[in-house]
Amino acid sequence: MSHFLEFRSITKxxxxxxxxxxxxxxxxxxxxxxxxxxNGAGKSTLLKILGGEYIPDGGQVMLDGTERHFTRSRDSIxxxxxxxxxxxxxxxxxxxxxxxxxxxxxxxxxxxxxxxxIRWTRDNLQRLGVDIxxxxxxxxxxxxxxxxxEICKAVLRDATVIALDEPTSSLSHRESEIxxxxxxxxxxxxxxxxxxxxxxxxxxxxxxxxxxxRDGRKVAEHHDLSQITRDQLVQGMVGREIKDIFDYKxxxxxxxxxxxxxxxxxxxxxxxxxxxRKGEILGFFGLVGAGxxxxxxxxxxxxxxxxxxxxxxxxxxxxxSISQAIHSGLVLxxxxxxxxxxxxxxxxxxxxxxSCRRHYRRAHFFVNDSAEAGTAEGYIKLLxxxxxxxxxxxxxxxxxxxxxxxxxxxxxxxxxxxLIIDEPTRGIDVGAKNEIYQVLYGLAEKGVAVxxxxxxxxxxxxVSDRIITMCQGRITGELNRTDANERNVLTLALPVSAPTxxxxxxxx
Ligand SMILES: Nc1ncnc2c1ncn2[C@@H]1O[C@H](COP(=O)(O)OP(=O)(O)OP(=O)(O)O)[C@@H](O)[C@H]1O
Ligand SMILES: [Mg+2]
Numbered sequence: 017m018s019h020f021l022e023f024r025s026i027t028k029x030x031x032x033x034x035x036x037x038x039x040x041x042x043x044x045x046x047x048x049x050x051x052x053x054x055n056g057a058g059k060s061t062l063l064k065i066l067g068g069e070y071i072p073d074g075g076q077v078m079l080d081g082t083e084r085h086f087t088r089s090r091d092s093i094x095x096x097x098x099x100x101x102x103x104x105x106x107x108x109x110x111x112x113x114x115x116x117x118x119x120x121x122x123x124x125x126x127x128x129x130x131x132x133x134i135r136w137t138r139d140n141l142q143r144l145g146v147d148i149x150x151x152x153x154x155x156x157x158x159x160x161x162x163x164x165x166e167i168c169k170a171v172l173r174d175a176t177v178i179a180l181d182e183p184t185s186s187l188s189h190r191e192s193e194i195x196x197x198x199x200x201x202x203x204x205x206x207x208x209x210x211x212x213x214x215x216x217x218x219x220x221x222x223x224x225x226x227x228x229x230r231d232g233r234k235v236a237e238h239h240d241l242s243q244i245t246r247d248q249l250v251q252g253m254v255g256r257e258i259k260d261i262f263d264y265k266x267x268x269x270x271x272x273x274x275x276x277x278x279x280x281x282x283x284x285x286x287x288x289x290x291x292x293r294k295g296e297i298l299g300f301f302g303l304v305g306a307g308x309x310x311x312x313x314x315x316x317x318x319x320x321x322x323x324x325x326x327x328x329x330x331x332x333x334x335x336x337s338i339s340q341a342i343h344s345g346l347v348l349x350x351x352x353x354x355x356x357x358x359x360x361x362x363x364x365x366x367x368x369x370x371s372c373r374r375h376y377r378r379a380h381f382f383v384n385d386s387a388e389a390g391t392a393e394g395y396i397k398l399l400x401x402x403x404x405x406x407x408x409x410x411x412x413x414x415x416x417x418x419x420x421x422x423x424x425x426x427x428x429x430x431x432x433x434x435l436i437i438d439e440p441t442r443g444i445d446v447g448a449k450n451e452i453y454q455v456l457y458g459l460a461e462k463g464v465a466v467x468x469x470x471x472x473x474x475x476x477x478x479v480s481d482r483i484i485t486m487c488q489g490r491i492t493g494e495l496n497r498t499d500a501n502e503r504n505v506l507t508l509a510l511p512v513s514a515p516t517x518x519x520x521x522x523x524x
Pocket of ligand 1: 030058102403
């Protein structure tokens with residue numbers, strides 16, 4: 017029986033890297049097929065081959081029984097393939113409508129009026145359950161919303177093959193639910209889907225089967241995920257058993273390192289008060305949009321405060337600006353590390369060694385002495401950053417490995433007192449998460465106070481000594497490690513369900 021979409025013995029080599037060797041698998045209509053593997057295993061490379069961006073060195077791509085040669089993106093699009101890339105590709109100045117109409121414009125809307133185009137866009141977004149203004153510019157949307165626009169574009173193009181590369185990494189819970197509904201609908205309509213994610217629960221929830229890659233080779237293929245356990249998938253990906261990815265050990269806590277008092281700002285209207293101790297890992301849990309990142313930016317002096325103070329032990333007075341914060345050893349590793357941190361044309365080593373302090377002073381000095389080489393080599397090994405050498409330009413690394421390299425920059429920071437780290441393991445594979453936790457434990461051992469913001473509940477429960485929950489711009493609770501469990505943390509972090517219309521009449 018021939019399959020709808022089939023990869024046969026695909027091979028792709030880059031200088032110094034064998035990205036794919038002899039990879040074969042198939043996807044049929046009405047199926048969602050998962051691709052799994054550690055950072056750098058070759059998943060995105062395979063999608064880029066399907067998308068006509070890379071030409072394979074060997075092997076065949078078969079679609080509906082015939083061999084296809086995609087040599088540019090247009091070929092792949094014309095064949096009915098839509099790819100939602102890990103790195104979003106869009107024109108930020110365009111509106112949502114213009115973006116969705118790209119490609120549709122000449123045929124469907126030859127000379128129609130703008131009003132009609134707006135209506136078409138609004139109707140379609142509504143039908144897909146996406147609540148975004150058609151006239152908003154992409155640049156003004158959240159990363160999650162941009163991702164949703166990209167996904168709607170693929171759906172509206174009526175592609176037969178839809179491949180999604182880590183689509184949920186920046187989506188809110190609600191957005192993910194909308195996406196999952198769309199995926200199920202596409203599947204029911206007979207589309208063939210490929211789904212890449214490091215979140216195994218999503219693989220179980222959405223996929224019919226999956227293929228696991230390791231170092232560019234296919235190491236396993238499963239056709240019935242109900243027969244497979246999570247541990248089996250993890251073992252397949254990392255090639256070893258991971259007993260306890262958190263591996264938490266209690267630490268002795270020191271004095272109070274930082275006190276935040278009555279801090280409020282635009283997106284955190286309710287004043288927040290808490291403190292963190294030396295050697296403590298304090299987890300901040302909440303859903304995307306709960307105000308955690310905003311609170312951290314207020315602490316760091318990156319946003320304008322309405323009220324409140326931030327004081328560090330041993331330092332006189334209120335910390336009010338970024339430069340004051342970093343001089344005092346208070347450092348924030350932002351959520352959107354790539355946008356805020358990467359220097360694409362530079363090497364992995366340079367990207368690790370640009371001090372985030374210097375970074376904020378907007379002065380980059382690239383001095384390649386042996387100390388820097390040592391730091392780079394150390395973190396490449398510690399976090400298992402997959403790169404042919406420290407001299408490789410960072411833009412050639414896989415998405416997750418770029419994340420690791422930029423993270424290393426903050427972890428390598430000297431004279432830290434308080435490290436605020438926002439979503440430390442986003443886009444990072446299961447195996448490497450463990451290594452990142454070990455680095456955080458190591459910093460805490462040395463007396464650094466670590467504040468970890470995360471949307472991953474198991475991570476917050478597994479790593480934190482204490483947990484603070486946030487919801488809708490305010491702190492809603494605090495639990496010690498020993499008292500915290502999934503249920504009570506979630507209860508504190510979820511919005512109290514909206515009042516019924518009868519109780520609170522809707523005023524429009
Ligand atoms: N254009 C390129 N030039 C050089 N090397 C590349 C290029 N594109 C990918 N690679 C290398 O190929 C390997 C596979 O990368 P790929 O992006 O496919 O990984 P991935 O499985 O998607 O990882 P992640 O989970 O981190 O996104 C990596 O080692 C990467 O560094
Ligand atoms: Mg990738």
